[in-house]
Amino acid sequence: MAIRRFLQEANPKDIKKMLWLTLVAGCANAFLIVVINQVAVLIAQGQRPTWFEVITFLTAFVLYYVCNKKALLDANNIIENLLKNLRINIADKLRQSELRTVNKVGRGRLYSLLAYETNHLSVTFPILVENFQQAVLLAVAMIYLGYLSLAALAVFFIAVLCGILIYAYINENYSEVLETVARQQEKVLDLYGDLIHGSKEIRLNQKRSKDIMNVFFNESDNTEELLTNSGKQWTMMVLLSAFVMDLMLGIVAFVFPHYIEGHSDIIFQLIPTLLFCFAPLSKMVAHSPLFIRAGVGLSSIYQMEKEIESARGVSTAVARNKGKKFQDFKEIRFKDVIYEYTDKQGAAVFTSGPWDLEVKRGELTFLVGGNGSGKSTALRLMSGLYNWDAGQLFVDGDEVTVKDVAGFRELFTTIFSDFHLFDRLYGLEHVDPEEVEKLLKIMDLADKVQFKNGRFSDTHLSTGQRKRLALITAILEDRPIYLLDEWSAEQDVHFREYFYTSILTDLRARGKTVIVVTHDERFWHLADRVVKFDLGQIEWDSKGDKSSYN
Numbered sequence: 001m002a003i004r005r006f007l008q009e010a011n012p013k014d015i016k017k018m019l020w021l022t023l024v025a026g027c028a029n030a031f032l033i034v035v036i037n038q039v040a041v042l043i044a045q046g047q048r049p050t051w052f053e054v055i056t057f058l059t060a061f062v063l064y065y066v067c068n069k070k071a072l073l074d075a076n077n078i079i080e081n082l083l084k085n086l087r088i089n090i091a092d093k094l095r096q097s098e099l100r101t102v103n104k105v106g107r108g109r110l111y112s113l114l115a116y117e118t119n120h121l122s123v124t125f126p127i128l129v130e131n132f133q134q135a136v137l138l139a140v141a142m143i144y145l146g147y148l149s150l151a152a153l154a155v156f157f158i159a160v161l162c163g164i165l166i167y168a169y170i171n172e173n174y175s176e177v178l179e180t181v182a183r184q185q186e187k188v189l190d191l192y193g194d195l196i197h198g199s200k201e202i203r204l205n206q207k208r209s210k211d212i213m214n215v216f217f218n219e220s221d222n223t224e225e226l227l228t229n230s231g232k233q234w235t236m237m238v239l240l241s242a243f244v245m246d247l248m249l250g251i252v253a254f255v256f257p258h259y260i261e262g263h264s265d266i267i268f269q270l271i272p273t274l275l276f277c278f279a280p281l282s283k284m285v286a287h288s289p290l291f292i293r294a295g296v297g298l299s300s301i302y303q304m305e306k307e308i309e310s311a312r313g314v315s316t317a318v319a320r321n322k323g324k325k326f327q328d329f330k331e332i333r334f335k336d337v338i339y340e341y342t343d344k345q346g347a348a349v350f351t352s353g354p355w356d357l358e359v360k361r362g363e364l365t366f367l368v369g370g371n372g373s374g375k376s377t378a379l380r381l382m383s384g385l386y387n388w389d390a391g392q393l394f395v396d397g398d399e400v401t402v403k404d405v406a407g408f409r410e411l412f413t414t415i416f417s418d419f420h421l422f423d424r425l426y427g428l429e430h431v432d433p434e435e436v437e438k439l440l441k442i443m444d445l446a447d448k449v450q451f452k453n454g455r456f457s458d459t460h461l462s463t464g465q466r467k468r469l470a471l472i473t474a475i476l477e478d479r480p481i482y483l484l485d486e487w488s489a490e491q492d493v494h495f496r497e498y499f500y501t502s503i504l505t506d507l508r509a510r511g512k513t514v515i516v517v518t519h520d521e522r523f524w525h526l527a528d529r530v531v532k533f534d535l536g537q538i539e540w541d542s543k544g545d546k547s548s549y550n
């Protein structure tokens with residue numbers, strides 16, 4: 001069971017301590033009620049409670065309060081610590097796993113599992129502790145019930161057994177329903193993503209806005225139906241305990257007097273004791289959907305973790321270490337590279353390759369071609385971000401195996417068209433602030449962005465400005481190979497010119513290997529080499545002979 005697996009990650013000492021505290025609190029609580037019951041009998045017989053009863057009551061009261069509080073606080077600490085570790089663990093695996101798998105897992109599912117499900121667990125776990133207390137309470141109450149009347153205990157057992165059988169019947173499909181609910185909620189989260197990220201497009205097109213809302217209505221209807229169904233099962237469970245309790249009380253009140261000897265003497269104690277037995281029982285039944293829900297959530301988290309784990313690359317330290325041997329490369333060769341994008345059914349929707357390419361150190365290469373010809377895909381494949389389906393990679397004649405690719409990636413700094421701009425220079429601890437200020441000036445951003453305490457003051461810039469800021473980070477990274485995907489597309493005339501005639505040529509002069517995806521035909525002559533892509537393949541490669549495109 002997922003919850004057990006989850007709890008096994010905790011320090012056993014902490015769990016044991018918390019369970020002992022819970023046990024003591026449960027016993028103290030049960031003792032409290034037994035004392036009250038005894039005192040009620042004394043008062044019914046016209047006597048007064050003695051100091052012994054008063055002190056016993058107060059001791060049980062203090063013990064219950066202190067132990068219960070400590071147990072619940074400990075439970076909270078344990079669960080929050082476990083959840084923190086789970087979040088860190090998944091975040092760590094996410095950053096190290098292969099891009100294709102992360103893309104497949106999907107945003108909605110990731111957000112839903114990491115935010116919603118972990119919060120649900122955080123709320124559920126203290127209730128689990130309370131339930132353990134209720135179980136202790138029930139055990140003590142049953143001993144007391146047996147002491148009062150073995151017949152009542154037997155009937156109680158039979159009634160509870162019937163209840164358990166009906167509960168199992170109701171519960172049969174409950175987990176399944178909850179799993180479907182969780183998947184449905186992921187879909188709705190994805191739609192929320194569309195509503196938030198597509199807010200401009202939606203506001204500018206009422207028909208689109210209405211269509212999205214229609215889809216939202218449909219999905220909301222589905223969610224409502226599923227939740228109503230799960231609510232129905234929950235109601236049945238809650239009603240079940242009330243049903244069993246009323247049945248049991250009816251038997252004791254109406255049937256027992258006819259068959260059980262001396263019943264009238266103990267009826268005043270029997271009825272409250274039975275009620276006392278049913279209180280923890282109904283609480284446990286009422287809470288059980290929360291645990292089923294938490295179990296389903298945890299199973300989904302573990303499933304996602306497994307998917308990410310299976311696509312795990314090597315650790316940062318290993319990647320850096322492996323990367324060292326490639327740092328002084330002279331030539332990289334991609335041979336017969338093939339990569340396929342597939343749809344959900346696994347059918348190929350676009351194939352990049354087979355293509356061959358040799359890249360020399362210090363060379364400035366332009367990748368050109370029509371929209372959708374496969375330039376960006378080729379760039380991702382060259383950087384080792386996508387694991388190709390077939391093909392080979394050689395650095396200075398030596399083949400780079402799959403397990404060395406993470407090290408190979410350490411050669412690259414990239415700005416893809418869907419780049420993410422971090423406000424901090426992560427991975428660049430010892431950067432000179434003056435150097436950053438200088439670059440901000442060169443990129444005409446000094447009046448917009450300051451570099452303070454290791455971070456940029458603002459990243460809410462125009463697309464062109466954001467790309468300039470990304471280029472500053474790339475320059476500071478100072479890696480041997482630069483991959484720039486249509487960097488100049490959003491730049492004004494001045495910066496476009498500056499990019500081709502100054503930035504790129506400077507990078508080349510510094511010995512950097514630069515590969516640029518571009519549609520700016522008028523600057524092609526500045527490249528050492530132009531490679532044209534079409535339908536995922538290399539249509540022509542100028543290799544220094546510019547006549548092919550002149």
Ligand SMILES: Nc1ncnc2c1ncn2[C@@H]1O[C@H](COP(=O)(O)OP(=O)(O)OP(=O)(O)O)[C@@H](O)[C@H]1O
Nearest residue numbers: 341342349350369370371372373374375376377378
């Ligand atoms: N994640 C993806 N899943 C499925 N197909 C994809 C995916 N990304 C890209 N494609 C498809 O691969 C093909 C090549 O896309 P790519 O982005 O490499 O082209 P491109 O030459 O860079 O185009 P552009 O000049 O428009 O940026 C396109 O037909 C595109 O639809």
